[in-house]
Amino acid sequence: MLPGRWRTQTTMTKSTDREIETGGLGMLIMGEVHTGMLHNSTAVSPDAASRLLALVEGAPVRRVDRPVACAISPDTVTGVDCELPGTTGAKARGVGTIISRVVVTGGRVVQGSAFVEIRPGVAGRRLPWFHYLARPGVVELLSKAETEHLAAGFLGADPTRPELLDLGGIGGRAMDGVQTSSALDHRPVLKSSRTCLRWTVETVTKARSISLTIHGDRLRTVRLRVPQLEVSAAAGLCEDLALHDWLLTTLLTQVAWARVGSGPRSEVVERLRPAIENLFHLWMPAARVDTQLTDLWAALDSQPGGLTRQWQTTVDRIRDQVALAVAEVAHRASAATDRR
Secondary structure: OOOOOEEEEEOOOOOOOOOOOOOOOOOOEEEEEEEEEEEOOOOOOHHHHHHHHOOOOHHHHHHHHOOOOEEEOEEEEEEEEEOOOOOOOOEEEEEEEEEEEEEOOOOEEEEEEEEEEEEEEOOOOOOOOOHHOOOOOEEEOOOOOOOHHHHHHHHOOOOOOOOOHHHHHHHHHHHHHHHOOOOOOOOOOOOOOOOOEEEEEEEEOEEEEEEEEEOOEOOOOOEEHHHOHHHHHHHHHHHHHHHHHHHHHHHHHHHHHHHHOOOOOOHHHHHHHOOOOHHHHHOOOOOOOOOOOOOHHHHHOOOOOHHHHHHHHHHHHHHHHHHHHHHHHHHHHHHHHHHO
C-alpha cells in the first residue's frame, strides 16, 4: 500500500449528545493493534484457538464461528503510572489501568490489542491503587490537558521514550505470549511483517468522521470523532481495520516477491499459492464490527484509495496469473499431442 491519507465524514441526522468539558478534556480513547501471521504451518482449529487464548484462568474465550472464525482472549488489565504524550510540551501524568487482549482470526492471523479511556482525575492527586483497579481500562489525568493535543501526541508518539504511555508494548507482549506458545510449530506458511495500527476516539457534537493515514510499511494511524461511543466498539472497529490493512499489505508483498510479470508463470503461481490458500478467504470487512460503526467502515472503504478496491484489484491480478498458467499448460499438452 502506498503512503497516503484519506478521510471521510458522515453527518448525524439527529444527536442529543453533548461534549463533556472538564479542564479541556472530553471523551478520549486510545488504542494500538499489532497484527501478524500466526506462527504455525496450518490454520489452528476454533477449539485450538480457544485453548491458545485461555490467558486468564477461569475466564472464557469469546468465539465467533461465522462468517469467519474468530477467537478473542479474556481481557487482561495492566497498571500504569506514566507520562502521556502531547503536542504542547507540557507534561501530563496519568495513572490507571490498560486493557489488552489477543485475537485470532481464521486460525491464521493473530492480533495483540491494547486500549484505554483517558479521564480527568477525580481528586487532583494520585490515589491508592485500589481506586484505579476498580476502574479497569481507565487512566486518570493528574493535570489538565486538551483532548486534541493528547490525541495528536499519542498518534505521533516516539515509541523509544520509556517514560511515555506504551500501549503498543502492552498489546505486543500479549501477542508475543501467544506466538511463542509450545502449542504452535513455529513454521509460518508465508513470510510477513507485523503491522501496527494506532488509533484515537475523540468527542464531537455534530458530525462523525474517520481518517486513516499510512506511514510507510508498518505504521498506520486512525482518528475517529464521534458524539459517543463504547470503548469495546471502538476497539473492535480498529482491530477489524488493522486486520484488513494487514491482509492487503501482506498480499501486495507476496505479489512483489513472486515477480508477477517478470518471472516464469509457473514459478509465479507457485510462489503465490500460500497467499491464495491462506489469505483470500479471510477478507470480510466489518464482519465483527458494531452495527453503529459499519457506516464509517463503508464510507472509508468507498474512497478512491479504499482497502477493498485495492484488495480486489490485486486478487484479480493473481487469478489472471493462475488462469494464464493453466492455459499455458493446456496449450503445451495440446501441442505435444499434435506432434505424436
